[in-house]
Every structure is written in structure tokens, then in C-alpha cells.
Amino acid sequence: MSTSTSNVPHIGLRRVLGPAHVWALGVGIVLVGEFMGWNFTIDNGGPWAALVACFVSGLLYTCVAMIDSEVTSTVAAAGGQYTQAKHIVGPLMAFNVGLYLVLAYTMLEAADAIVVGDLMKSLAADFGGASPEQAEQLARPFVTLSILILALLNYRGVFMTLSVNIVITGFAFLAILLLLFHVGPWSGTQLLQHKVFFSNETLPYGWLGVLASLQFGMWYYLGIEGTCQSAEEVRSPGRAIPLGTMTGMLTLVIAAIITWYVCTGLIPWEYLGIAATPMYDAGKLTGNWSLQVLMWVGSAFAAMASANGCINDASRAWFSMGRDRYLPAWFGAVHPRYHTPYRAIVFLVPIACAFGLTGYTQIQGQIMLNQIVTFSILAGLLGYTFMPINMIRFRRMWPLGSIERGYVHPFHPIPTLTLAALCAITFVAVFLGYGRNLLAIMAFFIIISAWFVLHRYKYVRRGDQFTMNWPRPIGY
Amino acid sequence: MNFWEILSNGAWLLSALIALWMVADLLKVGKEFPEDYLTSSREGQE
Numbered sequence: 001m002s003t004s005t006s007n008v009p010h011i012g013l014r015r016v017l018g019p020a021h022v023w024a025l026g027v028g029i030v031l032v033g034e035f036m037g038w039n040f041t042i043d044n045g046g047p048w049a050a051l052v053a054c055f056v057s058g059l060l061y062t063c064v065a066m067i068d069s070e071v072t073s074t075v076a077a078a079g080g081q082y083t084q085a086k087h088i089v090g091p092l093m094a095f096n097v098g099l100y101l102v103l104a105y106t107m108l109e110a111a112d113a114i115v116v117g118d119l120m121k122s123l124a125a126d127f128g129g130a131s132p133e134q135a136e137q138l139a140r141p142f143v144t145l146s147i148l149i150l151a152l153l154n155y156r157g158v159f160m161t162l163s164v165n166i167v168i169t170g171f172a173f174l175a176i177l178l179l180l181f182h183v184g185p186w187s188g189t190q191l192l193q194h195k196v197f198f199s200n201e202t203l204p205y206g207w208l209g210v211l212a213s214l215q216f217g218m219w220y221y222l223g224i225e226g227t228c229q230s231a232e233e234v235r236s237p238g239r240a241i242p243l244g245t246m247t248g249m250l251t252l253v254i255a256a257i258i259t260w261y262v263c264t265g266l267i268p269w270e271y272l273g274i275a276a277t278p279m280y281d282a283g284k285l286t287g288n289w290s291l292q293v294l295m296w297v298g299s300a301f302a303a304m305a306s307a308n309g310c311i312n313d314a315s316r317a318w319f320s321m322g323r324d325r326y327l328p329a330w331f332g333a334v335h336p337r338y339h340t341p342y343r344a345i346v347f348l349v350p351i352a353c354a355f356g357l358t359g360y361t362q363i364q365g366q367i368m369l370n371q372i373v374t375f376s377i378l379a380g381l382l383g384y385t386f387m388p389i390n391m392i393r394f395r396r397m398w399p400l401g402s403i404e405r406g407y408v409h410p411f412h413p414i415p416t417l418t419l420a421a422l423c424a425i426t427f428v429a430v431f432l433g434y435g436r437n438l439l440a441i442m443a444f445f446i447i448i449s450a451w452f453v454l455h456r457y458k459y460v461r462r463g464d465q466f467t468m469n470w471p472r473p474i475g476y
Numbered sequence: 477m478n479f480w481e482i483l484s485n486g487a488w489l490l491s492a493l494i495a496l497w498m499v500a501d502l503l504k505v506g507k508e509f510p511e512d513y514l515t516s517s518r519e520g521q522e
Contacts, residue, residue: 467520
């Protein structure tokens with residue numbers, strides 16, 4: 001219990017995290033995208049399209065990481081982009097951004113749980129001798145159990161939560177490196193056959209397919225911006241956030257390229273484009289039992305690390321909105337012993353479970369995983385579209401030198417304009433394949449914005465919104 | 477009941493127990509501490 005200047009006891013989140021935790025949070029959320037999901041780029045555009053999507057998305061996310069590091073190192077509070085929007089744009093934008101974050105991370109968490117369910121099925125069938133029916137019955141209980149175990153970990157404290165993430169994320173990344181080491185050209189196994197590069201199926205759907213693949217290309221890196229949700233719990237935000245985010249981005253670029261290289265060399269692209277667990281399948285195809293086990297463990301750890309980070313981030317966003325009364329203040333509670341946003345954590349668990357179990361429903365023999373992934377990507381994309389607006393306003397209203405910044409990203413406004421352009425292209429890509437989903441999510445946010453303006457905003461304490469010790473902005 | 481059914485039911489049971497523990501702790505904390513204190517966290521305050 002601590003006291004403010006008025007000597008009224010108050011409670012808050014604790015600053016216990018370091019740069020390694022930030023790395024583990026960002027990479028942990030994302031690395032599962034290297035084990036599954038990215039391969040839907042191939043279904044949309046073929047193997048070359050997946051590589052183009054890898055680099056284009058890598059550029060988009062490098063811009064995201066640079067922009068986000070500057071603003072987060074300066075706005076060091078839980079809520080991440082929500083808190084940034086609140087200070088730099090306004091309450092309605094902040095409310096929308098908060099919901100983008102919650103939707104993106106909760107859907108991603110559900111997708112991760114679906115992967116865990118699918119891996120348990122594989123474990124039973126491939127290692128345990130179970131029949132398909134016996135293996136199938138493991139999926140849903142383990143979707144649920146994985147979410148609940150990680151929610152409990154998050155409930156009990158952020159230091160242990162992200163320390164666990166350091167270990168399992170590190171192992172998952174190491175698994176990718178070890179797979180490359182064992183099957184690469186230097187291994188003598190000649191397992192990798194990149195015949196596709198010399199075939200006339202290199203771009204099966206032409207350049208339109210490349211455009212369509214950009215949507216799932218985001219899956220290589222989606223979630224790295226989640227590092228900023230730890231801003232109120234790191235010991236040194238000005239150092240830890242940029243360091244953890246940038247090294248995280250570097251880790252992911254390396255992992256994405258290795259993943260693409262190994263999987264396209266081992267698995268026929270027609271199957272690779274629809275596989276639920278491509279890296280595990282790649283391990284199986286090597287014929288090496290140890291590699292198969294390694295990729296199973298790597299996939300499971302990556303999925304768990306991602307769900308762990310998503311629970312952490314979604315709850316911080318929901319908690320921040322509750323604390324500011326954008327949502328009922330009840331959600332703004334902090335646990336007196338564990339110093340976690342425990343009510344937000346518990347509230348989001350059934351929502352994640354519902355999406356996980358629904359998404360695991362099979363329709364025409366295919367699980368609905370790509371629909372869950374799409375909604376997560378859409379919510380994330382809306383958040384990335386906000387970032388250029390945010391950055392331009394931030395630099396204009398508080399120019400360099402007017403406030404202390406923990407990190408200043410170079411070459412402004414090039415990253416900002418690049419990000420805006422790439423977001424626009426990706427929206428076109430999404431519209432091509434998932435136009436109904438895009439319209440549905442737009443309609444949802446229009447309706448919810450109307451609700452906020454007409455009903456909810458009257459509960460917000462407007463004088464408490466701006467908490468940064470900054471001078472009056474230029475032009476105000 | 478075969479091994480996979482036992483594993484499946486065990487996972488459901490463990491899930492239920494974890495969920496119950498968290499809800500019980502949430503309610504217990506709500507009774508032990510005043511609501512003003514639990515929601516006293518303010519952005520920008522340590």
C-alpha cells in the first residue's frame with residue numbers, strides 16, 4: 001500500500017520488469033506466427049508471395065516498432081496505444097484504440113489456444129497411438145485449460161508471467177534455429193527442395209495473389225507493438241521499451257525468414273497454404289523423430305507464450321479503460337497482493353474461451369482458425385492505421401526538445417508515411433479476401449463509437465484524462 | 477473409460493478448478509478490501 005501526496009492509501013501496478021521481459025512479451029506474443037498462420041499467405045498467393053509479404057510486413061512493423069518506441073518511452077503508462085491516443089488525439093480515438101487492442105489480443109489468444117488444442121490432437125495421434133476420434137476429444141478441453149492456466153499465471157503476478165515467457169519464448173526461437181541447422185544446405189541431408197523457384201507455379205495467382213497475401217503476412221509480426229502495454233510495469237521505460245521492442249523485431253525478422261525458407265523447402269505449397277501447424281509438419285517431414293518432438297515442443301511453447309502475452313496485454317488495455325471510466329470503473333481494480341489488474345484478467349477469460357471453442361468448430365472439415373486470425377489482424381490493422389496519425393500529431397504538438405523523450409526515432413516522417421501507405425495497401429488486400437469481415441468490423445466500431453459518445457462519455461472524469469507532465473501543446 | 481477420455485475429463489476438471497479459484501479469490505478480495513482502495517490506481521502515480 002502506498003500513499004499519494006494527499007496521504008490517501010492507493011494501490012497500483014508495480015515496476016518490476018526489465019528489457020528481457022519486454023523482449024519476451026513482444027516476441028512471445030508474435031513468435032507463434034512463425035509456427036502457424038503465416039502460411040495462409042501461400043494459400044492466397046503462392047510461395048513467392050509469402051516471401052514478399054514477409055519483407056513488406058517486416059517493413060511495416062519496423063515502422064510500427066520505431067514509432068511506438070518513441071511514443072511509449074514518453075507516455076509510460078499501462079494501456080499502450082490507448083493511453084497515447086488519449087493524450088495525443090482524444091477520448092473517442094482512445095476508446096476505439098483500446099477496443100482494437102482488446103479485440104486483437106483476445107482473438108489472437110483464442111487462435112493460440114486452438115493451436116494448443118490441435119497440437120494435443122497431434123500428440124495423441126502421432127506419439128500416443130490414439131485413433132482420430134480419441135485424439136479429437138482432447139482438443140476442446142485443452143483449448144480451455146491452456147487459457148485458464150495462463151490466466152492464473154497472469155492473475156498471480158506480472159514478473160513470474162513474463163519470466164516464464166522469457167524461458168518458453170527463448171526455447172521456441174532456439175527450436176527454429178535448430179531446425180535450420182539440421183536441414184540447411186550444410187547438413188548434407190538434401191531435404192530442402194526449393195523446386196518451386198524454378199516452376200511455373202511460382203505465382204499461381206499472379207501479382208493479385210501477392211497483394212492478397214499481404215493480409216496474412218502481418219501474422220509474422222502481429223503483436224510486437226504489445227511491448228508498450230508493459231510501460232507502467234518496467235523499471236526504466238525510456239530504456240527497456242525501445243531496447244526490448246527493437247531487439248524483438250530483429251528476432252522476428254530472422255525467425256520469419258528461416259521459417260519461410262525451411263517450410264517452402266520441405267512442404268508442397270498446396271498443402272503448406274492450408275496447414276494448421278506448418279512448422280510441426282516440417283519437423284515430421286524430416287523423418288527425424290527428435291526434430292519432430294522439438295517442433296512439437298517449439299510450437300506448443302510458442303502458442304503458450306503468445307497466449308500468455310495476449311492475456312497480459314488485453315487485460316492492461318481493459319484495465320486502463322476501466323480506470324479512466326471509459327468502461328465501468330469496476331474493471332480498474334488492482335489486486336492488493338499480486339498487483340495485477342485481476343478483474344480485467346478474469347473478465348476476458350470466458351470471452352477468449354468462447355472464441356477458442358467456437359473457432360475450433362469444424363465447417364466443411366476445416367477449423368475456423370483463419371476467421372479468428374482474420375479478425376485479430378483486422379483489429380491490429382486498425383490500430384496500426386491510428387499510429388501514423390498519432391505520430392504526426394505528437395511531433396507537431398510537442399516538437400523535439402519541448403518534452404523529454406526516452407527514444408527519438410530517426411528519419412521522421414518517412415516511417416510514418418511508409419506505415420500509412422502499407423496500411424492502405426493491406427486494407428485493400430484484406431478487402432479482396434475478407435471483405436465481409438472488414439465491413440462487419442467497421443460497422444461494429446461505428447456503432448460502439450456512437451454508444452461511447454451518447455452514453456458512456458458522461459461518466460468520464462475529463463479533468464483526470466491528461467496525466468503527463470508536459471507543457472501546453474503547440475497550437476493550444 | 478480409456479486413457480484419452482481420462483485425460484480429456486482431467487483437463488476439463490482442472491480448468492473448472494482454476495476458474496473457481498480465480499472467481500473465489502476475486503470475490504474474497506472484494507469483501508476484504510474497500511472498493512475505493514481497490515480502484516484507487518491512477519495513471520501517472522507510483
